[in-house]
Amino acid sequence: MGNDTQSCDLCINPGGAILWQSALCRVVRVDDPHYPGFCRVIWNDHVREMSDLAANHQLLLMRVVFAVESVVRQLFNPDKINLASFGNMVPHVHWHVIPRWQDDRHFPEPVWGSVRREGKAPRPVVGDEALAQAVSVALANIE
């Protein structure tokens, strides 16, 4: 739980395939075959908690999170969206945007819970480029 940017995975690495980025934050795709469309929205600077961000930055980051949520809903048609910001392992503000289906591996538990079933029902297939394009359109008005 260090505050050392030298050892912080999200300071050193993008954290996934970059779909969109600005001077302040970035959107990456998480490579999880059970949860296609799983994205993370990562604040670029090493900040520990949302309440450590200035109010305008908090709201800007959430606008990005909700825009990504909208894109994931449109492209992956999940039964539910899960949003979470933990940072217990990497205390650098990042948001999980996770599409959930009633027949996925963990439903109705969070994806960090126990596996309940195989969850291999077919899901929408959307490539990185198409997802990046949709995210960029949704974020066209975000600086």
Add this chain to the structure above:
Amino acid sequence: MGNDTQSCDLCINPGGAILWQSALCRVVRVDDPHYPGFCRVIWNDHVREMSDLAANHQLLLMRVVFAVESVVRQLFNPDKINLASFGNMVPHVHWHVIPRWQDDRHFPEPVWGSVRREGKAPRPVVGDEALAQAVSVALANIE
């Protein structure tokens, strides 16, 4: 996963001890002895996803979430804050604001993960009235 407000627990019940409420949302305390200071911020209307809310309501709700986060940090001095909005079981927008300690039952996993230890280290004791008072002060400028 119904949309039926007649059977929705958060339409029927407050969801915990009410610390603060407005016409739009409420803050309740979750009764969990392992996580004192665990609060939920609940949208009053039966809305499924954050992206189903109008933009001004999204941002208002997050201002409340972050104000509660600040209060929980001040009063309970956790090592980390966890924020999450799932709604897999109750698809009615509500946010979990959870103080975490490195020696708590589940750390570094989310509180929905497996139990790792007893986690009975002493935690700050703050009564409902004192917590409600601090939340009300933090939300004084929220309509």
